[in-house]
Amino acid sequence: MGRRIACLALCLLLLLAAGGVRTAAADGRGADARTIADGILAWKKCDVGAQPDGCLLNDAYLALAGTTPGDWYPIGLGRLSIADNYAAYLAVIRDRVQERYREPGKLSAAKATEWHRITLAVLAMGGDPTSLGTDADGNPIDLIADGTYDRGRTTPLGRQGINGWIWGLIALDSLRYPIPDGACYTRDDIILEILRQQLPDGGFALSGGNADPDITAMALQAFAPYRNSEKTYTYTLKKSGEQVTKTVRQVLEESLDCLSALQLDTGDFSSWGTENVESTDQVTVALCCLGIEPLTDPRFIKNGNTLLDGILRYRMPDGGFVHSFVYDPDNPTSSPDRSNTMAGEQTLCAMAALWRQANGMRTLYDFRAEQSDALRTRIAELERQIAGIGVNTDAAELTRMLTDFYALPEGERSYVNGYWTLSDAARAAGVDIDGIADTTPVTESPGTGTDDRPLLSFSLSDRAAVDALPDTLTTEQYVTVTTLLDKLRQSEDFEGKEDYLARLTAARQEIAAIQAEIDSINADVREKLYPFEGISLKDKKTVDSIVARYRALSEYDRAQIERWEDVIKTQTKLDNLLRGIIIGVVLCVVAAVTAVLLVRRIRRRRHRKERELEELAAEYRDE
Numbered sequence: 001m002g003r004r005i006a007c008l009a010l011c012l013l014l015l016l017a018a019g020g021v022r023t024a025a026a027d028g029r030g031a032d033a034r035t036i037a038d039g040i041l042a043w044k045k046c047d048v049g050a051q052p053d054g055c056l057l058n059d060a061y062l063a064l065a066g067t068t069p070g071d072w073y074p075i076g077l078g079r080l081s082i083a084d085n086y087a088a089y090l091a092v093i094r095d096r097v098q099e100r101y102r103e104p105g106k107l108s109a110a111k112a113t114e115w116h117r118i119t120l121a122v123l124a125m126g127g128d129p130t131s132l133g134t135d136a137d138g139n140p141i142d143l144i145a146d147g148t149y150d151r152g153r154t155t156p157l158g159r160q161g162i163n164g165w166i167w168g169l170i171a172l173d174s175l176r177y178p179i180p181d182g183a184c185y186t187r188d189d190i191i192l193e194i195l196r197q198q199l200p201d202g203g204f205a206l207s208g209g210n211a212d213p214d215i216t217a218m219a220l221q222a223f224a225p226y227r228n229s230e231k232t233y234t235y236t237l238k239k240s241g242e243q244v245t246k247t248v249r250q251v252l253e254e255s256l257d258c259l260s261a262l263q264l265d266t267g268d269f270s271s272w273g274t275e276n277v278e279s280t281d282q283v284t285v286a287l288c289c290l291g292i293e294p295l296t297d298p299r300f301i302k303n304g305n306t307l308l309d310g311i312l313r314y315r316m317p318d319g320g321f322v323h324s325f326v327y328d329p330d331n332p333t334s335s336p337d338r339s340n341t342m343a344g345e346q347t348l349c350a351m352a353a354l355w356r357q358a359n360g361m362r363t364l365y366d367f368r369a370e371q372s373d374a375l376r377t378r379i380a381e382l383e384r385q386i387a388g389i390g391v392n393t394d395a396a397e398l399t400r401m402l403t404d405f406y407a408l409p410e411g412e413r414s415y416v417n418g419y420w421t422l423s424d425a426a427r428a429a430g431v432d433i434d435g436i437a438d439t440t441p442v443t444e445s446p447g448t449g450t451d452d453r454p455l456l457s458f459s460l461s462d463r464a465a466v467d468a469l470p471d472t473l474t475t476e477q478y479v480t481v482t483t484l485l486d487k488l489r490q491s492e493d494f495e496g497k498e499d500y501l502a503r504l505t506a507a508r509q510e511i512a513a514i515q516a517e518i519d520s521i522n523a524d525v526r527e528k529l530y531p532f533e534g535i536s537l538k539d540k541k542t543v544d545s546i547v548a549r550y551r552a553l554s555e556y557d558r559a560q561i562e563r564w565e566d567v568i569k570t571q572t573k574l575d576n577l578l579r580g581i582i583i584g585v586v587l588c589v590v591a592a593v594t595a596v597l598l599v600r601r602i603r604r605r606r607h608r609k610e611r612e613l614e615e616l617a618a619e620y621r622d623e
Helices: 002-017 021-026 033-048 068-079 086-100 113-124 143-147 162-173 187-195 213-226 248-262 277-289 307-312 341-358 373-387 395-407 410-415 419-428 433-439 460-467 475-490 497-529 537-551 564-622
Strands: 232-236 243-247 269-271 274-276
Touching (some): 033 341, 068 341, 086 475, 162 187, 162 213, 187 213, 248 269, 277 307, 277 341, 373 395, 460 475
Antiparallel strands (some): 232 243, 269 274
């Protein structure tokens, strides 16, 4: 109770500190995205029972690692550069992924987005998704290969729809990963699959003929690295059958016009007939990825309301956010008057995108090292020159600017705002853009792409934590053991390392066996006892076996057994039924024995009477 009161107090303080946010957004002076993010994190800490001044990624939260509600908050945390228990998350997600890779479908038989979401979370926590543990054959697990360009070796990347293509491209470009020769898909294959699903209104959707703001915004996020590319694509639109030739830039402009038309007067968006915060979050992220200022671009200000005004409509007094103001039967975990975890995680990422843009950092899903000062200076100077283009700018000046543009590393050109002003002016002046692009050598800027990761040290406190593990382990020690084992494997050598490694490995195996037993019991309950109303005496042996296995678990582990009260009620019901049968049988036996004894007694009495009569008759005959 004390912890929850402290959490609520912290949320209130954060809200008071951000009291001017709505006004600031409305009059165009900007907003403190970080303060809004802090409020979301304060609410989420309360939600998972974390200390207000502690880490969000506690044991309760880490139990969700590898799931949709477990991976998006780490992405937001990492992109906001907020210190937390990153090492524990990486240790747990590595362990979970290794376990799931031992199943036939690995992370999912149908959903490629499982690979993409976990990839982004691992990158946000400082990990490497191309080497996330090992599979059953001892090979490194490469989420990028398995989830993007080689996904087609098991099932099509687009099996779950356009989402698979969109997030596959986002994951692939998160570190501008190269695609090897012989891969199932090239980048152009993925781009074309998205392009061909554009709708007549300029947007995109999972299904149907009308644009959905969420999917349209996600498509824009995926296309952001290609926004300044002159490359044209020829393809047939899936919906209309029309063959078109376009650049990514043209599609982006059409989609932006579509989103602008979909924005409500309150600044937010509606998806599937429901006004909600998540759609508005996705549009905000998309604009930031495209280098567009979401709070000042006139296309996204309606009736004086910006996207941030639209987002803040859904903010709750506890710092969290609601999904919508009406109950959504398709989202049963949401409530119109209570903060929602999905609304919080997506708004957190939107705030991270705004915060990064305001601080001149890379976009939300670009996980490369930050640009060097020298590179930023080159881009800023080029943007300054582009802003000065006018009717008197001659072909020589335009050629020089284009040369400066194509001298930038290819992966950095998407950060140049205003490129199409330069491109359009150059074409009008008859400048050979393709020739400049083909002949200009790339000039690297010093200081880019560095990644110095220190070797971890297994400290004395880490060793003490191993020594303090209880003799009888439960799944309560899962996060501790997994984190320590992961850190130990990456640490420098020291005397006694092998002993600690053996102890932690054995502990991890013991906990894994307990978890396997818990999962097995839950599976047996679901498969053998549902529905409980149909249980009969023939199932008693199964019920008794499950109960015995449950009682063999620790008190902590018993809490993970699903619908245990129903199991106990069922056992009690069967015991009572069996007891009733036994009592009935006993009564029948007693009645039968009593009847036999009574009959025998009657017979004996009758026989005695008969003998007495015979004796009496004999006496009379003798007289």
